[in-house]
Amino acid sequence: MKLDGKVAIITGASSGIGAETCKHFVIAGAHVAAVGRNLANLKQTAEACAKANPSSKCLLIQADITKDTQKIVNETIAEFGKIDILVNNAGITANGSILEADLQQLDNIFDTNFRSVFQLTKLVVPHLIKSKGNVVNVSSVAGLRSFPNFLSYCISKAALDQFTKCVALEMAPHGVRVNSVNPAMIVSNIYKKIGATDEEYAKILERSAPSHAMGRVGEVHEVAPAIVFLASDSASFITGTQFLVDGGKNCMCPR
Ligand SMILES: NC(=O)c1ccc[n+]([C@@H]2O[C@H](COP(=O)([O-])OP(=O)(O)OC[C@H]3O[C@@H](n4cnc5c(N)ncnc54)[C@H](OP(=O)(O)O)[C@@H]3O)[C@@H](O)[C@H]2O)c1
Known part of the structure; x- marks a missing residue:
């Protein structure tokens, strides 16, 4: 899968899935605009990218996606x-x-997981029409399946999935593809940011493992290649899809 000379904006590039995706994009030959708020972490992403492919550029953009979309x-x-x-x-x-x-929780989640995506996509789409480019949204199995006690998160990702499909239809006549990757539980910093200690996070991962058909949680390096694939010309006839990277979690059903 090649992305030679392509220019990609990747949000959430300072941690987890986004940081790993930056690395995979430069390995595939793309230049990346790596977006996040934490500059120290963004610099680590840039170092990893430079090591992975010194001939690709990694531009760091310190920005809050809920406020700074035009700056990005x-x-x-x-x-x-x-x-x-x-x-x-x-x-x-x-x-x-x-x-x-x-x-307040709902607004906070929607600001980051949905409204910012709407606004940034709106600003980027005219450029994608010129380049015949594409969008990959990172959604979740929680956009497609229902889980108790994650109400705001689940509905934000369901909204994102509908956004992916509607914008895919709107943009298809312009030669722009729009898809999402929908991971299940992936080891990252997302739970630590809502206060889970290392010990609590280890327990969450352990408890979650059997809810995946493959009996384990996933790693960021198992999500990034799916994003590269959807962004590449190898996916030239794929638009409006929700591409599950979930160890079979979406198929699981209690019995
Ligand atoms: N990990 C999972 O189990 C899992 C499963 C399904 C889907 N996902 C989805 O995967 C995506 C990445 O999550 P992750 O697991 O990699 O989490 P993570 O390690 O916590 O990374 C989240 C990233 O989002 C950035 N971010 C959050 N709010 C931001 C804001 N207002 N402005 C700019 N950047 C912001 C963070 O950057 P700063 O802190 O530098 O601002 C960070 O780079 C999310 O959309 C998540 O819903 C994750």
Whole structure:
């Protein structure tokens, strides 16, 4: 799978799936605009990219996707002059059922996981129409299946999946593809950001493993190649799809 000379914006590039995706994109020959808030972590991503492929560029953009979408587009265009691929990966989660969750949590989750994706995609799409490029959204198995006590997160990802499909239909006549990758439980920092200690996170992973048909959780290096694939010309006839990277979790059903 090749991305030679392509320019990709990758949000959430300072950690987890996004950081790994940057590395896989430069290995495939792309230049990346790596977006995140934590500059120290972004610099680590840039170092890993430089090591993986010194001839690809990694532009660091310190930005909050809920506020700085225009800055992300401006800085990418100023550096590279075009955009071929947008990977909307940045995301957050939150615990809580309808009893505990409130509108503040819902708004917070939607601001990051959905509204920012809507706005950034809207700003990038004119560039993708010019380049005949594509979008890959990082959704979740939680967009397709229902899990208790993650209400705000599940509905934010369901909204994202519908967004992927609607925009895929709208953009197909323009030669722009729009897809999502829907992972199940992947080892990253997402739970630590909502306060899980290392010990608690280890227990979450252990408890979650049997809910995947393959009996284990996934790793970031198992998600990134799916994003590269969907972004590449190898996926030239694929649009509007939800590409599960979930160890079979979506097929599981209690019996
Ligand atoms: N890990 C899983 O089990 C799993 C499963 C299914 C789907 N996903 C999805 O995968 C995506 C990546 O998650 P991850 O697991 O890799 O989590 P992670 O390690 O916590 O990384 C999340 C990334 O999102 C960025 N981010 C969050 N809010 C932001 C904001 N307002 N502005 C800019 N960047 C922001 C963070 O950057 P800064 O902290 O630098 O701002 C970080 O780089 C998310 O959309 C998540 O929902 C994860």
